[in-house]
Structures are given as C-alpha cells and as structure tokens.
Amino acid sequence: MQWYAVQVTTTHEKRIKKHLEKRKLNGLAGKIGEIIIPEKDGKPAFPGYVFVQAEAWPDLYLPRTTIRCRTIGMVSEEEIKKLMRMDTPTTVQKQTVPKRTFKKGDRVVITIGPLAGIQGVIEKAGAKRSRVSYFDGEVKIDADNELLRAYQDGDEPAGQGIL
Incomplete structure (x- = not known):
C-alpha cells in the first residue's frame, strides 16, 4: 500500500477520516490502510489534509458530497513517519x-x-x-x-x- 495526501475542506478532516474508516469496515479492509490527521499542540498540523494509506488512488473511496475532497499526490513512508512524530515534545522542541x-x-x-x-x-x-x-x-x-x-x-x- 502507498500513502497519499488528500485535500479536504478545512475542518472536515475528521468527517472524512470517519467516512473512510466506515468504508474499511464495509468491505474495503484490504484496500484502505491507516488514515492519519497529524496534529501539533492538539490541532491539525496541516488543516485541510488527511493522509491515507491505500492500495489504489484514494479518490475511489472518497465521498461524493459537497465536501471538497481530492487526492493531490503520493507521500513517502519517511515523510509519514515524520508527520506521526510531530506532536511529540522532542520533535516540537527541535522545530522551534x-x-x-x-x-x-x-x-x-x-x-x-x-x-x-x-x-x-x-x-x-x-x-x-x-x-x-x-x-x-x-x-x-x-x-x-x-x-x-x-x-x-x-x-x-x-x-x-x-x-
């Protein structure tokens, strides 16, 4: 599976994550992996972005609603690891x-x-x-x-x- 950056309407990140998790439970468990919203100080570090691990381009699994939602590209495993560490105190101190x-x-x-x-x-x-x-x-x-x-x-x- 590959990681993808998905751009969504700001403040709708959790809604999209919930939608994708629901799709996972309804038969797409092998096609959708982890879904993350990196946070910094308890708030989204990148408002308007959700990172999705998927077998294919995530647009296939995204909701067709009024919420703007589109995949903008692939993200390396290394970058995802950096994002997942953003909220830890040591990383925040290093980034000051x-x-x-x-x-x-x-x-x-x-x-x-x-x-x-x-x-x-x-x-x-x-x-x-x-x-x-x-x-x-x-x-x-x-x-x-x-x-x-x-x-x-x-x-x-x-x-x-x-x-």
Whole structure:
C-alpha cells in the first residue's frame, strides 16, 4: 500500500477520516490502510489534509458530497513517519525556530512535511499562521509560519511549485 495526501475542506478532516474508516469496515479492509490527521499542540498540523494509506488512488473511496475532497499526490513512508512524530515534545522542541512574519505577496517555501520544497505565495499573513497558495493558486493551505521560510534566489523548484 502507498500513502497519499488528500485535500479536504478545512475542518472536515475528521468527517472524512470517519467516512473512510466506515468504508474499511464495509468491505474495503484490504484496500484502505491507516488514515492519519497529524496534529501539533492538539490541532491539525496541516488543516485541510488527511493522509491515507491505500492500495489504489484514494479518490475511489472518497465521498461524493459537497465536501471538497481530492487526492493531490503520493507521500513517502519517511515523510509519514515524520508527520506521526510531530506532536511529540522532542520533535516540537527541535522545530522551534525564531518567530517568522510574512506579508501578502511574499514568496515562500514550505520546509517540513509532505509539501516540503513546494514554493508558494502568501495570500493572507497572520502572526502565527499564513494562507499560502501554490500550484498556480489552485491549492491553498493555512500553515504555521514556522513551517515556512522566505524564498531565496537560487532555490530549486520542487514538484510543481508556482515559481
């Protein structure tokens, strides 16, 4: 089985997880494995994302409802292990970085997680979290500022970043 990142409507992560777990019990046990929502300080570390271990592309198992739900790509086992350790005190301490602030329009690079290396643009800046758009504005996430760094000339584009 392979891990996949599934983008869902923010605040509907648990609803999608529950739906997939129900599908597992109703005959898809061999096709759907673990389903995780990484947390940091008791809140989703990546709001709007659920990580699903599945035999095939998870869109086949996702609900066909008004909740926006789509698979955006595969995630390595190594990245999943990092995500599962995010809420442990030692990991959080290691990730403590100086306070970072951004403003609308700043170009940034995501530094941690399955989207590490992806370049984006700040759409809405906050003291602790900012909204970042990437893939030419098609995908937006709310990310802790400590998971972002300012784009620097010479940064290599990773995946299908916007730059």
